[in-house]
Every structure is written in C-alpha cells, then in structure tokens.
Amino acid sequence: MKKIILMILIILLIAIAVIVILSHQPKTLKQPSSNFKIVTSFYPIYIMTSNLVQDAQSVELVNMTETNIGCLHDYTLMAADMRKIENANVFVQNGLGLESFMQEILSSYPNLRVTDTSVNITNKMEENGHVNAHIWTSIPNYISQINEIAKKLSEYNPENAEIYSKNVQDYTAKLEELNQKYQTELTNLTGQKAVCLNEAFTYLLKDIGLELINVETDHEESTLSADTLKNIIHQMKEENIQVIFVAEEDNQQNANTLANETGAKIYSLNTAMTGELEPDAYIKAMEENLEVLKQINTN
Numbered sequence: 001m002k003k004i005i006l007m008i009l010i011i012l013l014i015a016i017a018v019i020v021i022l023s024h025q026p027k028t029l030k031q032p033s034s035n036f037k038i039v040t041s042f043y044p045i046y047i048m049t050s051n052l053v054q055d056a057q058s059v060e061l062v063n064m065t066e067t068n069i070g071c072l073h074d075y076t077l078m079a080a081d082m083r084k085i086e087n088a089n090v091f092v093q094n095g096l097g098l099e100s101f102m103q104e105i106l107s108s109y110p111n112l113r114v115t116d117t118s119v120n121i122t123n124k125m126e127e128n129g130h131v132n133a134h135i136w137t138s139i140p141n142y143i144s145q146i147n148e149i150a151k152k153l154s155e156y157n158p159e160n161a162e163i164y165s166k167n168v169q170d171y172t173a174k175l176e177e178l179n180q181k182y183q184t185e186l187t188n189l190t191g192q193k194a195v196c197l198n199e200a201f202t203y204l205l206k207d208i209g210l211e212l213i214n215v216e217t218d219h220e221e222s223t224l225s226a227d228t229l230k231n232i233i234h235q236m237k238e239e240n241i242q243v244i245f246v247a248e249e250d251n252q253q254n255a256n257t258l259a260n261e262t263g264a265k266i267y268s269l270n271t272a273m274t275g276e277l278e279p280d281a282y283i284k285a286m287e288e289n290l291e292v293l294k295q296i297n298t299n
C-alpha cells in the first residue's frame with residue numbers, strides 16, 4: 001500500500017514538474033497580421049534596413065535569402081524563400097539587375113510594392129556591356145541607398161515616419177564619418193594602379209581614386225583562363241602594378257600566380273555581402289577594409 005502511495009506521489013510530482021517546465025517555455029511570438037512587413041532581397045539590403053527600423057512599432061523585417069548565400073549573382077530563387085514574401089507590405093531590392101528573379105516574384109505577388117535602392121545612384125559603372133550592380137561597396141552609394149529606403153518606408157508606413165527619419169540621419173552621420181576617413185587617410189592611393197579580381201570592389205576602389213584593371217570573375221577568380229592570366233601578367237609587368245585585390249572568401253590560386261609572376265602583393269577585402277546579422281556589420285566591414293587599404297605601400 002505504502003509503495004502504491006509513493007508511486008502515485010512520484011507520478012504526481014513528475015506531472016507537476018512537466019507542467020511547470022512547459023508553462024515556462026518561451027512562446028513563439030505570433031505577429032499580429034496588421035504588422036508592417038518588410039522583406040529584403042539579401043544580406044546587405046537587410047543590414048541597411050535593420051538600421052532604419054530600430055524602435056519602429058509593429059514592424060516585421062524578414063530577409064528573403066539566407067545570410068550567407070553570398071552574391072545574388074550566384075543565387076536561384078527557391079520556393080521556401082518566395083514564401084517569405086507572403087503578406088509583405090514592401091520588398092526592398094538592391095536593383096540594377098542583381099535581383100534577376102523580380103519578374104517571378106511579381107507574377108506571384110502582383111500587388112507587392114518594390115523599393116529599388118539604386119534609383120539615385122549616379123556613378124553606375126558599365127563593365128563588359130552590363131552595369132556593375134555592387135554599388136554598396138561605395139559609402140556614398142550606400143548612403144544614397146539607405147535614404148531611398150527610409151523615404152519609401154516613411155511613405156508606406158507613415159506611423160513610423162519620424163523613427164525612420166531619425167534612424168536614417170543617425171546612420172548617415174556614422175557613415176559620413178567613416179567616409180571622411182576614407183577620403184583623408186588614403187590619399188596616397190590616388191592614381192595608383194591595381195588589379196581587382198572581384199567586381200564587388202569596383203565602386204569602393206574607384207571612390208578612393210585607384211586606377212583599376214578590372215577582371216570580371218563572377219566572384220570566382222579561379223575561373224580565369226590561362227590566356228587572361230597571361231595578359232594580366234603582361235600588363236602588370238609593363239605598368240609596374242604592385243597591388244592585387246581579392247575578396248576574403250575567394251579562392252586565391254590565380255591571385256597567387258599573378259603575385260608570384262610579378263612580385264605584386266595580394267590584399268584581401270570584405271565585400272560586406274555576408275557576415276553577422278548585426279546593425280553595425282557594414283560599418284565594421286568597411287573599417288576592416290580601411291585598415292587593409294592603409295597597409296598598401298605606395299613608395
């Protein structure tokens with residue numbers, strides 16, 4: 001009898017423990033459907049927008065693609081990503097053709113409002129017959145992009161207009177301070193020649209006055225042909241080019257070949273295309289790049 005009572009007590013205690021544990025589980029927050037839902041196309045645009053929506057009320061920010069897909073150039077639209085756009089009030093894209101899937105999205109969501117962050121960019125660069133879309137690596141371009149986003153968010157979601165306006169001003173101030181450093185600390189690079197093996201850096205490097213030999217690689221410089229390499233080596237020797245830029249995540253095999261053949265140095269930069277999901281991610285990436293660029297010996 002005692003045993004049975006003991007058993008019942010133990011079972012009761014376990015049951016109580018389970019109930020207590022379950023009732024303390026964090027509940028998944030169901031957003032009310034009246035939320036203003038913003039979907040961004042990929043990481044850089046998500047980081048821009050995340051800075052603008054801080055402290056905004058009833059706003060939901062979703063990035064359509066996974067954080068580390070890299071460039072949209074290498075991306076194919078997936079059904080699971082497409083579903084994230086459901087009930088979105090606005091879709092924010094980089095523009096200039098980087099979101100090659102926009103037609104597909106708009107045929108599924110014909111009423112979706114699309115904000116194109118590139119509309120006010122004036123220094124668009126054409127390479128091999130198409131516009132280089134990696135505009136965000138130039139800080140002034142980036143500032144133009146966030147201002148366009150803030151303008152459109154205020155228009156579509158006026159309840160938070162004041163917050164968007166304050167956020168974009170604060171963020172712009174930080175970016176301008178960083179841009180000032182680029183303008184004053186790298187003046188020795190103006191007019192210098194360099195080989196750039198990742199098209200994402202064109203805007204950044206042109207900003208600081210470098211003269212680039214641009215090699216289109218689709219972010220994978222290991223695909224360069226032997227002929228292309230030969231021509232670059234020839235030009236580097238001819239013009240005494242001592243600097244090669246690559247992206248941190250690139251395969252550096254060909255950069256090494258170029259360096260070995262010419263004695264040039266390789267400098268790895270951050271494309272700000274992948275990274276941590278934190279508001280200061282872009283600023284940190286560009287601060288990191290500034291330090292790398294300061295290492296370049298121009299004597």
Ligand SMILES: [Zn+2]
Nearest residue numbers: 071072073219
């Ligand atoms: Zn790309």
